[in-house]
Amino acid sequence: MSIRQQVALAAGVSEATVSHVVNKSKYVSPELEARVLAAIKKYDYHPSTIARSMVTKRSNHVAMLVNDLKNPRYAAIAEAMQKTAANYGYIVSIIDFNSFEMDNNQVMDLISRNIDGIFVATYTDDLKPALDKAMSSGIKVISAVKEFGIVLNTDYVPSLDEMMKDLKGLGHERVAYISGYSIKESQHSKFEAFKSAVRKYGMEEDTALIVDGKPPYRADFRAGYDGAKELLERKARMTAIFAVNDLAAIGVLAALREEGLHVPEDISIVGCDNIDMAEFMDPPLSTLDVPKEKMGEAAMKMLLKLMKKEPCEDVWIPSEYIRRKSVSLVKREGV
Amino acid sequence: MSIRQQVALAAGVSEATVSHVVNKSKYVSPELEARVLAAIKKYDYHPSTIARSMVTKRSNHVAMLVNDLKNPRYAAIAEAMQKTAANYGYIVSIIDFNSFEMDNNQVMDLISRNIDGIFVATYTDDLKPALDKAMSSGIKVISAVKEFGIVLNTDYVPSLDEMMKDLKGLGHERVAYISGYSIKESQHSKFEAFKSAVRKYGMEEDTALIVDGKPPYRADFRAGYDGAKELLERKARMTAIFAVNDLAAIGVLAALREEGLHVPEDISIVGCDNIDMAEFMDPPLSTLDVPKEKMGEAAMKMLLKLMKKEPCEDVWIPSEYIRRKSVSLVKREGV
DNA sequence: GTGAAAGCGCTAACAA
DNA sequence: TTGTTAGCGCTTTCAC
Numbered sequence: 100m101s102i103r104q105q106v107a108l109a110a111g112v113s114e115a116t117v118s119h120v121v122n123k124s125k126y127v128s129p130e131l132e133a134r135v136l137a138a139i140k141k142y143d144y145h146p147s148t149i150a151r152s153m154v155t156k157r158s159n160h161v162a163m164l165v166n167d168l169k170n171p172r173y174a175a176i177a178e179a180m181q182k183t184a185a186n187y188g189y190i191v192s193i194i195d196f197n198s199f200e201m202d203n204n205q206v207m208d209l210i211s212r213n214i215d216g217i218f219v220a221t222y223t224d225d226l227k228p229a230l231d232k233a234m235s236s237g238i239k240v241i242s243a244v245k246e247f248g249i250v251l252n253t254d255y256v257p258s259l260d261e262m263m264k265d266l267k268g269l270g271h272e273r274v275a276y277i278s279g280y281s282i283k284e285s286q287h288s289k290f291e292a293f294k295s296a297v298r299k300y301g302m303e304e305d306t307a308l309i310v311d312g313k314p315p316y317r318a319d320f321r322a323g324y325d326g327a328k329e330l331l332e333r334k335a336r337m338t339a340i341f342a343v344n345d346l347a348a349i350g351v352l353a354a355l356r357e358e359g360l361h362v363p364e365d366i367s368i369v370g371c372d373n374i375d376m377a378e379f380m381d382p383p384l385s386t387l388d389v390p391k392e393k394m395g396e397a398a399m400k401m402l403l404k405l406m407k408k409e410p411c412e413d414v415w416i417p418s419e420y421i422r423r424k425s426v427s428l429v430k431r432e433g434v
Numbered sequence: 435m436s437i438r439q440q441v442a443l444a445a446g447v448s449e450a451t452v453s454h455v456v457n458k459s460k461y462v463s464p465e466l467e468a469r470v471l472a473a474i475k476k477y478d479y480h481p482s483t484i485a486r487s488m489v490t491k492r493s494n495h496v497a498m499l500v501n502d503l504k505n506p507r508y509a510a511i512a513e514a515m516q517k518t519a520a521n522y523g524y525i526v527s528i529i530d531f532n533s534f535e536m537d538n539n540q541v542m543d544l545i546s547r548n549i550d551g552i553f554v555a556t557y558t559d560d561l562k563p564a565l566d567k568a569m570s571s572g573i574k575v576i577s578a579v580k581e582f583g584i585v586l587n588t589d590y591v592p593s594l595d596e597m598m599k600d601l602k603g604l605g606h607e608r609v610a611y612i613s614g615y616s617i618k619e620s621q622h623s624k625f626e627a628f629k630s631a632v633r634k635y636g637m638e639e640d641t642a643l644i645v646d647g648k649p650p651y652r653a654d655f656r657a658g659y660d661g662a663k664e665l666l667e668r669k670a671r672m673t674a675i676f677a678v679n680d681l682a683a684i685g686v687l688a689a690l691r692e693e694g695l696h697v698p699e700d701i702s703i704v705g706c707d708n709i710d711m712a713e714f715m716d717p718p719l720s721t722l723d724v725p726k727e728k729m730g731e732a733a734m735k736m737l738l739k740l741m742k743k744e745p746c747e748d749v750w751i752p753s754e755y756i757r758r759k760s761v762s763l764v765k766r767e768g769v
Numbered sequence: 770g771t772g773a774a775a776g777c778g779c780t781a782a783c784a785a
Numbered sequence: 786t787t788g789t790t791a792g793c794g795c796t797t798t799c800a801c
Contacts, residue, residue: 101777101778103778103779112787112788113787113788113789114778114779114780114788115779115780115781115787115788115789115790116786116787116788118779118780118781119780119787122780124780124781125781125786125787126786127786127787128786128787131786131787145542145545145546146546146778146779147488147546147548147777147778147779148543148546148547148548149484149487149488149493149547149548149777149778149779150488150777150778150779150780150793151778151779151780152484152779152793153482153484153485153488153777153778153779153780153793153794153795154778154779154780154781154792154793155779155780155781155793156793158484160547168503168509168512168513169506169509169510169513169709169710171504171506174503174504174509174530175504177503177528177530178503178504178530178532181529181530185539185540188543190527190529190540190543190544190547191527192525192526192527192528193512193527193528194516194525195509195512195513195516197513204520205520205525207480208483208523208525209525210480211480211481211482211483211484212483212484212495212525213482213483213484319710320710320711320714324714346711349711349714350714352714352716353714353715353716356716374504375504375654375655376655376681376684376711379655379659379684379685379687379688380688381687381688381691381716436793436794438794438795447771447772448771448772448773449772449773449794449795449796450771450772450773450774450796450797451770451771451772453795453796453797454771454796457796459796459797460770460771460797461770462770462771463770463771466770466771481794481795482793482794482795484793484794484795485777485793485794485795485796486794486795486796487777487795488776488777488778488779488793488794488795488796489776489777489794489795489796489797490777490795490796490797491777
């Protein structure tokens with residue numbers, strides 16, 4: 100006899116009633132409810148999520164797709180998403196597809212598992228087929244790009260505007276951009292915001308200042324390090340560098356140090372994300388603060404909305420420029 | 435008619451045969467197999483993992499419990515674990531229980547989901563009840579401490595020995611220890627290895643050199659920063675500091691900088707984990723290299739063994755001391 | 770070598 | 786208000 104039956108028996112009710120009190124799916128008289136609850140406790144009964152999923156077609160299971168969990172930006176977002184999810188009885192599986200030769204199998208596996216929703220925190224074209232399939236299977240998707248589902252992303256326009264205004268005010272005219280990722284594929288919005296700001300404040304536009312990513316596209320310490328070296332080699336004559344994320348910015352710091360350049364005396368640096376370590380760097384790193392907790396929470400809430408078939412609109416969460424010591428007045432010509 | 439039935443029909447076989455070819459669970463003649471495979475492809479049929487779990491009682495789903503995913507050490511381990519898991523058709527859910535008021539609900543949820551195994555990458559006493567329950571439900575567990583299941587952890591004895599030998603050779607006698615976490619609760623093995631090494635090389639033993647964690651136990655930049663300040667305040671007169679992880683070590687670097695102390699001229703620093711950023715620090719951080727990929731892979735493989743009911747022994751993966759510029763000859767008295 | 774049928778633990782009509 | 790029952794999609798004896 101299954102535990103479930105024992106519980107029903109002990110409470111003197113049917114299995115269906117047990118189900119109803121567990122799910123509060125129907126009114127059950129207080130006495131019965133109490134008896135059932137007692138029996139559940141006594142037998143330490145925990146309903147099988149799997150069996151439930153089988154009939155309801157919902158798994159209370161969502162996924163977050165990332166391509167670089169080692170970047171604390173994503174860990175922070177994931178943390179917040181899990182926390183929110185837990186409040187609603189959901190579990191979120193973080194899938195770091197960086198580690199796989201991403202042949203979409205992972206996503207197919209998620210589909211087989213009746214996953215309810217996916218938050219695509221970092222997008223790559225490789226994901227397209229699997230995501231198409233997911234959406235057509237009725238899985239809700241929130242993503243950083245408009246190709247798929249509803250968009251949830253950071254709005255870099257305000258922060259990049261503030262940053263550029265600040266740099267302009269400090270005498271900077273040539274600001275370099277190090278991408279790491281492929282600008283075309285996944286960094287549209289950030290790069291566009293950067294370009295508009297450059298134009299708005301009348302700074303110099305020069306392709307020599309732009310370092311696009313190269314395959315395998317990564318935006319980590321190494322990318323920043325290599326990017327900075329490349330700019331130096333090109334003699335791009337920048338007085339400031341904006342790196343696509345803090346990791347890359349830290350790599351830039353290391354490269355410049357190696358070349359005997361001082362930050363911010365010789366060159367100013369701005370990163371992006373405001374990960375915890377940014378302020379512990381030497382010098383403390385200026386950055387664009389991405390509200391990581393808000394992002395994670397929003398991702399889950401949007402998914403929840405979609406799953407309830409409620410209307411859900413694109414969300415762009417604004418980021419904010421934070422000036423720290425890595426930025427200062429221009430004191431010499433660009434390097 | 436379900437897709438499954440359509441497939442069976444199209445292939446001119448029974449549903450059972452479809453199952454057998456999908457799972458290779460019985461010999462099926464080549465012709466039939468080919469027909470079935472073709473039909474599966476044609477209808478793009480993907481078996482429901484959930485329905486399968488329901489009958490097999492195995493979910494091909496394991497979890498990794500961490501308390502600080504923002505520490506890239508764990509992200510790296512998780513990455514490797516997922517990669518290995520994917521090869522065997524398993525999915526691993528990373529549960530960052532730091533973000534929850536950990537009332538064990540998360541773990542209970544995992545149990546309800548028929549999870550097959552759990553890798554407890556960081557242990558806290560809070561987890562005890564849930565893990566007990568998990569084990570008695572037949573869930574396999576691998577953990578960093580011997581209280582639960584089979585142990586998988588890093589062996590810090592060799593690296594700490596090398597480190598201490600190196601420091602001794604450089605003239606260090608007073609080496610401080612900053613824990614962040616609670617030494618008693620989760621840092622036994624590392625701290626014991628540290629103490630033995632101190633003794634072995636005849637360095638000074640002094641409780642003033644030990645900074646234990648305080649609730650809420652964290653081992654991050656802040657912990658290192660605060661720990662260093664505390665040591666300075668205590669006038670512990672150390673010439674070197676070993677921080678429980680690289681994050682904390684970076685915090686130490688920042689605190690010392692603030693106090694006008696130079697590394698390594700005034701004091702030597704060693705971290706632990708060898709996370710990617712360590713070598714990009716200023717100065718590049720000496721550390722104990724933890725084989726994170728190996729750990730992640732081992733965790734999954736051990737779980738796999740246990741699930742197959744094969745014998746599985748405790749595993750201690752040795753770490754290795756890496757000297758970088760943050761360590762040098764003692765040039766002045768301890769601070 | 771292949772298929773028929775029972776049943777995994779649960780929910781949701783529908784009956785009572 | 787509560788109970789009966791029919792599946793959810795799959796695997797797995799057990800006959801054939």
